[in-house]
Amino acid sequence: MxxxxxxxxxxxxxxxxxxxxxxxxxxxxxxxxxxxxxxxxxxxxxxxxxxxxxxxxxxxxxxxxxxxxxxxxxxxxxxxxxxxxxxxxxxxxxxxxxxxxTLPNVPHESVPVGKDENDNTLLSMWGDKPEFDFEPRDHHDLGVALDGLDFERAAKIAGARFAVYKGWAARLERALAAFMLDIHTGEHGYTEVMPPVIVNRQTMTGTGQLPKFGEDLFGLTGTDKDYFLIPTAEVPVTNLHSEETLAETDLPISYCAYTPCFRSEAGSYGKDTKGIIRQHQFQKVELVHFTRPEDSYDQLEKLREHAEEILKRLGLHYRVVTLCTGDMGFAAAKTYDIEVWLPSQDTYREISSCSNCEDFQARRANIRYRPTGAKKSGLPHTLNGSGLAVGRTFVAILENYQQADGSVVIPEALRPYMGGIDKIG
RNA sequence: GGAGGGAUGGCCGAGCGGUUGAAGGCGGUGGUCUUGAAAACCACUGACGGGGUGACUCGUCCGGGGGUUCGAAUCCCUCUCCCUCCGCCA
Structure with missing residues (x-):
């Protein structure tokens, strides 16, 4: 607001x-x-x-x-x-x-003016594209062939845009989440939070999903409650401090949360129908900050670096773009997207989105802070970013680390989390 | 699901329908005293919104919403949350 x-x-x-x-x-x-x-x-x-x-x-x-x-x-x-x-x-x-x-946030002055994603500007690149002396397969085929991903049974028990992870795949998902959480809590100073993944209307309004974007959400029926499934942990975690006045000495507050995310994907029919790029349910490690207004843009850079660190440790080639004014989300004043290289698509795909919402969400959710010694309270800034989307990281590993024989090498950093194995298949 | 009890300022805790924004206590801030500190004593100490350069001033707020009344923290209805007991359950 x-x-x-x-x-x-x-x-x-x-x-x-x-x-x-x-x-x-x-x-x-x-x-x-x-x-x-x-x-x-x-x-x-x-x-x-x-x-x-x-x-x-x-x-x-x-x-x-x-x-x-x-x-x-x-x-x-x-x-x-x-x-x-x-x-x-x-x-x-x-x-x-x-x-x-219903009014979106006003873009920060440093945000490039543009119409759509084609006007986003490149901020940086890291690593190199892997080279294959064979035709790389996509994660769907690799995952199915290695008996880890099962889309048919997922369709049977739930429907389209769901997947069953089995054996090594389920383990890989869990390993990635633990790997990310350990780095963010152990090295980047985040406090881990496990919030409800069902929230009420007020909470959805606080971060900006409602009233405008209800069609993107799953609501719960058959109950007299007004409940929704979260589309990202940003929603419950940012609202953790709704209706509260924080002390300036409390700031910055940094939370990370691993949760499932639910999106109806209304209006995306025909997009990314194969594989797990776009699912109704996916898991994500989310990073959320509450800062003093004067610190939020420095914090945005740190947040982006924290997300990038995960990709670096996994040895995945990526680039960072600054979203232009026409491509930003409703609540954001400035957003960086981190895009990982996917060989099967010969392109970069979003794996993290890091935004500074300034006081937009704080005002909606009534999150306040009191500067030390001040009589009046003010509004803190809130930031959020994926660190990272686990499903898409899973995809990136499969595709970038695949071998000619159809097996997939486990990145060094992840092996302790995979029971020491160095290869799938 | 059934029965009962609660929700008041940062915290605890009073509160007859009428100067009650709310006693008292704790905490906090400032001061007196002290070499310093503690103790004691004194004073100040809620939030949000509006107006004014300013001293200041107006409005709203006692879990949320609605009602009764000239007037509601106080009476009525309703919702939410918390607690106790029973049932069920991971």
């Missing part, structure tokens, strides 16, 4: 930011609504002030045993008017709020 004051005083800045995001939202309707809200509020607050004073007089009179029926009669009228105005104010405020909840 954007700062109401920013919209009131610098609507042009917001309108400009929206334009860069290819949004055609018109702020005029908002300005009108907000002016109405403020005018009603001014009137009703004056009336309330009068009512409070008169109420005190009634109390005084009653205590003195005097008659106050005249006063009470006057108050009755005032009170009716207040009720009416309060109701109007609530309606208009709800309208203002609903509108605010």
């Amino acid at each position: 954007l700062d109401l004051k920013l919209l009131q005083k610098h609507g042009d800045v917001v309108q400009d930011g929206l334009a860069k995001r290819n949004s055609d939202i018109d702020l005029a309707r908002f300005q009108e609504l907000d002016a109405k809200r403020r005018s009603i509020l001014g009137e009703v607050e004056t009336l309330k002030s009068e009512r409070n004073k008169a109420s005190g007089l009634v109390a005084k009179a009653k205590r003195a045993g005097e008659d106050a029926s005249d006063l009470i009669a006057t108050l009755s009228t005032t009170s009716d008017r207040i009720k009416e105005l309060d109701k109007q104010a609530a309606e208009v405020s709800a309208g203002v709020n609903d509108f605010l909840l």
